[in-house]
Amino acid sequence: RVxxxxxxxxxxxxxxxxxxxxxxxxAAFLNxxxxxxxxxxxxxIIKLRKDKGMPKEGEFKTPLVPFLPILSILIxxxxxxxxxxxxxxxxxxxxxxxxxxxxxxxxxxxxVAKEKNREFRDFSIFYNxxxxxxxxxxxxxxxxxxxxxxxxxxxxxxxxxxxxxx
Numbered sequence: 437r438v439x440x441x442x443x444x445x446x447x448x449x450x451x452x453x454x455x456x457x458x459x460x461x462x463a464a465f466l467n468x469x470x471x472x473x474x475x476x477x478x479x480x481i482i483k484l485r486k487d488k489g490m491p492k493e494g495e496f497k498t499p500l501v502p503f504l505p506i507l508s509i510l511i512x513x514x515x516x517x518x519x520x521x522x523x524x525x526x527x528x529x530x531x532x533x534x535x536x537x538x539x540x541x542x543x544x545x546x547x548v549a550k551e552k553n554r555e556f557r558d559f560s561i562f563y564n565x566x567x568x569x570x571x572x573x574x575x576x577x578x579x580x581x582x583x584x585x586x587x588x589x590x591x592x593x594x595x596x597x598x599x600x601x602x
Contacts, residue, residue, distance in 0.1 A: 464520070467515075468524070471515055475513065478504075478509045481501060481505045482506070
């Protein structure tokens with residue numbers, strides 16, 4: 437499956453950014469992001485070797501671990517330190533936005549959230565008293581004639597909400 441919406445959104449945002457920001461700023465931002473990614477990759481190699489040990493037969497083996505990954509981290513950091521404060525601020529803002537999106541998306545799509553939604557769905561099958569459009573129309577037609585109060589209870593993620601129609 438091709439992620440069409442994400443591809444179009446990325447293209448539109450990139451086109452807008454290319455029209456607003458100078459090419460040198462965009463290049464510096466992308467370079468600092470790539471260097472940060474390479475630092476994370478080098479750290480991941482060290483951690484993977486520490487946790488999982490040597491690779492099995494037929495798997496790729498990074499030579500000279502941890503020397504090469506540490507050298508890679510130091511070189512990337514030295515390149516990153518050459519960028520301006522403006523580039524660092526853009527990188528920090530992008531990192532903050534990315535972390536927020538990651539945790540919000542992860543929370544909403546996690547196994548725990550799916551279990552909560554399943555429990556909510558099972559509960560709402562028995563206790564959902566939400567009004568249908570036909571019932572609302574009926575009540576709006578006769579609300580002037582009747583003194584009784586019409587009541588609707590709806591269960592949502594936020595809990596039970598009760599609406600009373602006088």
